[in-house]
Amino acid sequence: MVFIHLQRILQTHQDKLRASELRSSGGGLQLSQTEVDELSNAFREGVKAEQKGKLQGDPSKATLSINGIWSVLNKLGVTLTPIEKEEVKVKLFMDCGNVLDLSAFIRVVGWLAAAKQSSAEIQKH
Known part of the structure; x- marks a missing residue:
């Protein structure tokens, strides 16, 4: 019973670290937990x-x-020009x-x- 409790504490700690890491990996943007x-x-x-x-193997x-990223971005409503797609690929x-x-x-x-x-900022000026 104590082992299970300790394992849950460790998992919670690891989950919080991972969430923090993911929030900060947004390319300079500060993402909320909801966005992540x-x-x-x-x-x-x-x-x-x-x-x-x-889904095979460890989900993490x-x-x-x-x-595969193009279909996910399309579902998120992100449309890219062919040039933007090439930039992302590179x-x-x-x-x-x-x-x-x-x-x-x-x-x-x-x-x-x-x-x-x-x-958008460039187009404003």
């Missing part, structure tokens, strides 16, 4: 769709292919190779949000 949760759910749904509904180690390849874990996915969303925000 929404992105996590979208990522998991994308992984499930890519694996034909059979799940990855999404670069092609940045991803340099940063994490051909597959994305959840942290990399959140960084991509952060990059895109920052780029869109910069573009």
Whole structure:
């Protein structure tokens, strides 16, 4: 009984650390826990769709292919021009190779949000 209690305390601590890490990985944006949760759910749904509904292995180690990211972003309402897609591909390849874990996915969303925000600011001036 004591072992189980200690294990739950450790798991809670690890979950809080992971959530904090994910919030701060938003490419310079400060994401709320709700936003991180929404992105996590979208990522998991994308992984499930890519694996034909059979989530394999440890969910915390799940990855999404670069092609899989486009469908997840579309479901989130993010549309990218072909040039933006190429920029994301290059940045991803340099940063994490051909597959994305959840942290990399959140960084991509952060990059895109920052780029869109910069573009909007430039158009104002």
